[in-house]
């Protein structure tokens with residue numbers, strides 16, 4: 015078994031207690047790596063290292079342009095290791111190697127984009143209405159940013175936070191998920207290789223329930239960037255609130271993929287398949303509800319099932335595999351639990367509906383691609399995030415009804431629309447309560463495009479021009495320039 019170390023102040027270190035825990039390969043169901051099990055004192059060390067680096071001339075003294083160049087170098091270093099990192103992710107979280115390779119090869123673009131923005135944070139001169147006063151603003155970093163990320167896209171979701179936070183001049187403490195810490199720890203040496211001063215990025219590993227509070231509540235953590243489920247998000251938000259700390263929250267979803275009668279059905283079927291079965295449904299933007307116009311419902315379902323039945327399950331490291339395992343044992347149990355709930359609620363199981371007992375699935379945590387029809391919009395399977403390969407198909411009759419059903423959950427992360435009518439594209443884009451609306455496509459993301467949730471799917475935006483503003487604060491500077499004597503000091507000027 016590989017034994018890993020955390021990254022604190024530029025050094026590979028064990029947890030102070032020396033304790034470790036096992037990371038599992040979801041394809042084999044067996045442990046394959048030992049990860050340091052941090053406690054609150056390790057969090058203190060990580061935050062102290064980040065705080066020290068934040069104040070150090072090696073980091074604070076850099077011009078924004080020089081900072082940007084370091085991030086560009088980091089992008090190059092990551093690019094050179096992309097395939098290797100992808101393989102670690104696949105072994106650790108079971109996502110398909112083809113997807114992880116593509117994701118890791120694209121990941122440097124986040125660092126390049128924000129590297130370019132590092133020296134474009136400009137202050138303003140305010141035309142203040144007080145004669146003799148010169149007023150300007152400074153855009154300053156916050157300090158130490160803590161990032162807490164889930165297991166489904168470990169490096170990408172960390173990069174979405176790290177790239178803008180570092181570009182703005184902050185330092186970083188990164189807590190990966192206990193289920194997928196390997197790729198973060200494999201990435202640890204790359205920061206020094208790129209020339210980042212020690213302590214600018216620190217990685218602390220362990221259980222969220224054991225170190226999450228210590229990290230979020232730490233007085234020297236200036237902001238928390240969180241991606242995960244909404245229940246954990248609410249806990250993190252409460253702890254942050256008690257400590258008057260800003261947060262950015264990327265939470266779960268129950269996204270609707272809406273297929274209108276005028277859609278290119280072939281594309282729509284593929285789009286809905288990709289929305290729910292890619293990444294084995296373990297993406298925050300999973301299109302887990304297919305809203306299908308009643309006039310094409312039966313034909314859509316028939317074509318959808320025909321395609322879904324061809325899905326090849328198996329070893330995620332094989333390039334021919336199309337549906338991999340569920341990443342964690344608890345998640346596997348949760349997905350099967352939701353399948354039982356859907357059956358007991360009266361939804362009709364048209365495909366799958368249980369563990370995958372195919373020989374190519376070995377001892378891994380596999381669930382059959384599952385499709386429920388006759389789903390009512392208020393059923394739990396249509397309201398709650400499953401985070402697995404389970405689709406709920408819901409018919410609709412009018413555009414208004416489609417909008418009502420699509421918006422009728424507490425989430426608002428993403429939505430898909432399949433139609434050939436331009437006017438309908440525009441109205442649906444406007445009426446859907448979701449941070450991202452994909453039209454005649456699904457799951458496209460880019461460092462240039464803002465990403466985030468409406469409603470219970472979170473707040474704040476990652477990626478895009480404004481994402482860097484999550485990690486700066488504006489300082490107003492007022493200078494007396496007229497040389498006038500200080501007036502009555504006992505009243506506010």
Ligand code: NDP
Pocket residue numbers: 162163164165166167171189190191192193220221222223225226227230241242243244245246247249250263264265266267297298299399401427467471472
């Ligand atoms: P969790 O919410 O369980 O965990 C997310 C992170 O929070 C993990 O690192 C976890 O650590 C940590 N954590 C757990 N408890 C605490 C705590 N008390 N305080 C601080 N941190 C804690 O999510 P999952 O890992 O199960 O990931 C799946 C969820 O993530 C889904 O709901 C999905 O929708 C969402 N997600 C959202 C995205 C978005 O951009 N909107 C993108 C991807 C996923 P540990 O692993 O050790 O428990």
